[in-house]
Each structure stands twice: as structure tokens, then as C-alpha cells.
């Protein structure tokens with residue numbers, strides 16, 4: 001098939017209608033999506049994808065950590081497959097594109113191959129990685145982390161959400177969507193399409209981002225233990241106020257977690273105060289820290305300051321700090337970057353190369369096979385927000401680049 005021939009088979013209306021069909025599963029009143037990992041909504045999205053896949057003759061399978069795979073056969077079953085995909089779960093106030101776009105762009109490529117009657121030597125597998133977001137179960141990128149051997153399967157299946165429900169029990173409660181499988185090595189290459197989730201492509205007026213790698217990240221869970229006391233009577237010197245200790249620690253970290261070129265990303269995204277009564281001094285505070293930076297040495301140095309800085313600020317309170325995720329920066333494979341670049345140029349899209357600020361499953365796949373990513377713009381760079389938006393044209397452009405890239409890699 002000539003270059004661009006497969007891209008021409010990518011259908012904008014089909015891709016868009018699938019995006020909107022999945023956006024309705026967990027759709028919110030404000031136009032966003034709440035489809036937390038392994039909930040009934042996530043299960044329903046998986047069933048929908050599996051139904052589309054089997055209707056088209058593709059094979060569906062799932063593994064012990066809840067990743068779902070849609071496979072289109074190659075002509076040589078002895079060759080390792082090419083993989084693509086992303087995730088079906090969302091943030092609690094997530095949008096219609098973060099994650100699901102990469103899965104459906106991959107699925108659209110399988111359909112385009114069918115429509116074109118093109119056989120590839122290698123099988124192509126579209127994967128929905130379980131719990132990329134890390135909103136319900138920490139850490140995120142759990143399905144790809146286990147797949148890549150970076151997280152232990154049994155320990156991850158034992159992770160519980162706020163209500164005590166475990167990953168393992170939640171996977172077992174999902175509707176079955178395909179045959180059970182092993183993780184499935186080796187993998188020839190992995191390419192993930194995603195909205196940029198930042199403002200750079202839009203600002204440059206470019207349609208395609210050729211992703212060079214992913215910045216480093218360290219996540220922490222912090223538990224501060226004080227002592228409950230009467231708010232009206234307890235003098236300051238006698239208080240062990242867990243919330244004041246948390247605030248002092250976070251304030252001290254804000255001073256440390258800065259840099260002149262605004263590359264440090266420091267977020268306290270979740271905080272629980274116990275017992276949560278207006279007139280009781282808080283005896284317990286739990287909060288999370290998400291810290292990221294593109295440079296490995298800075299990830300190490302600033303990340304290492306988290307525990308001592310919080311401890312120094314804890315005063316009379318007890319403090320327990322757990323590092324729940326450690327991910328050094330990742331550089332993508334030059335051959336995959338080149339394949340994406342060639343496809344983008346052949347299709348004539350305006351593009352530039354950029355690193356990813358957000359985490360992606362590609363970060364773990366990069367440990368086990370040559371990996372790369374394709375970004376498309378999103379409105380205002382807004383993501384992890386119900387207002388997240390991308391145009392049908394850009395979604396199609398990304399799927400076309402993905403199609404030509406996968407075709408080249410699967411021959």
C-alpha cells in the first residue's frame with residue numbers, strides 16, 4: 001500500500017462517534033466524564049469496546065491486572081506484536097479525551113486496516129491499560145506498570161481505595177470481556193496517541209506533537225498524627241494539631257519546590273482531615289504529593305527533600321511518609337520517534353517535537369520495548385477538567401499518523 005493510503009481509510013465520523021459513545025459512559029452534567037478505574041462505568045466501557053472488537057472479528061483478551069487487549073492478527077504468528085493504546089479510566093472530573101482517545105485511535109487503525117484489506121506481518125494489539133489515572137487506586141499507570149514488571153502483581157491487586165475495596169476484588173467483579181491471557185512478551189514496539197494536556201501545540205498552531213519522552217515523577221502519601229482536643233479550651237502549647245503541622249510542612253515545601261524556569265510541578269491534590277469536626281482540633285491528616293521535573297538529578301534532589309522538610313515542620317505531631325511512586329524521566333526510542341516523524345511529514349501535518357509533562361502508560365512500556373507517543377492539541381491545554389476538548393479534525397489527524405506509524409512498524 002502506498003504511503004498515506006491507510007491514513008485515507010481512517011474515518012473521522014466513525015472515530016468521533018465512538019469517542020462520544022464512550023464519553024456518555026460516566027458522562028457528567030458539565031460535559032465531562034467520571035469513569036474511575038474498575039467501577040461499573042469502567043466495566044461498561046470495556047464491554048462496549050469488546051463488542052465493537054468482536055463484531056469486527058478481532059480477538060479480545062484480558063490479563064490478571066485488568067488490562068484489555070484487542071488483537072488483529074498478523075500473517076506471521078511467530079513475530080512479536082506491535083502494541084498501541086492508552087486507558088479507559090478518567091479523573092473524577094475528567095474529560096472526554098484523556099486516555100480513551102488513544103484506545104479509540106488505535107481501534108480506528110484496526111478498522112482502517114480491515115477496510116483497506118491490508119495484512120500486516122505482525123499482529124497489532126490495542127490495549128486499554130488498567131488504572132492509568134491513579135485517582136481511585138494509587139499509584140497510577142498500574143496496568144502498564146505490572147505488565148512491564150515494574151510493579152508486583154499481587155501487591156497491586158491488594159491495593160485498596162478509600163472504601164477498602166481492593167484492585168483484585170474490583171477486577172474480579174467486572175464483566176468478563178475476553179479470554180484470560182499472560183502479559184504477552186516480547187513486544188516489538190509500542191506507540192500511544194494522546195491529547196497533549198498542555199498548551200504548546202495549540203500555541204504553535206501545530207497539529208501533531210512528536211513526543212520525545214516523559215518527565216520524572218515522585219508521589220508521596222503523608223499521614224500526620226496529632227491529638228484530638230477541644231477547640232474552645234485547649235491552649236496553643238498543649239495542642240497537637242495535625243492540620244497545622246500539615247500546612248506548615250506544605251508551606252515549607254512550596255518554598256523548596258520552585259525554580260526560575262518554572263519546570264517544577266508540585267501538587268497536593270488530596271487531603272483528608274480527621275475527625276472533621278468544626279470544634280475538635282484535628283488529630284489526623286492525610287495528604288498526597290505529586291512532584292515532577294524533566295531532569296533526573298532534580299527529581300532525585302528535590303524529591304529527597306520532601307521527607308526531611310515535612311518532618312522538620314511536624315512539631316509535636318507524628319508523621320509517616322510513604323513514597324508511592326518513583327519514576328525517573330524517560331527518553332523514547334529514536335526509531336519510534338523517527339517512524340512517527342516520517343508518518344507526520346508524509347501526511348503533511350504541521351508538527352514539532354516536545355516532551356510530555358503528563359505521565360502515560362508509554363513510560364512503562366518504554367522499559368520493555370521501543371516506545372513513542374503522538375500528541376494532538378487540546379483546547380487551551382486544559383485537561384483533568386470536565387471542559388477538556390479536542391476537535392474531530394485533530395483527533396483524525398492523530399489517528400492517521402498513528403495508522404501510518406503502526407503500518408510501518410508492523411511490516
Ligand code: GLV
Nearest residue numbers: 132133358359360
Ligand atoms: C495522569 O494523568 C498523570 O499524568 O498523572
Ligand code: MN
Nearest residue numbers: 098099132194
Ligand atoms: Mn491519560
Ligand code: MN
Nearest residue numbers: 091098133384
Ligand atoms: Mn489523566
Ligand code: MN
Nearest residue numbers: 132358359360
Ligand atoms: Mn495521565
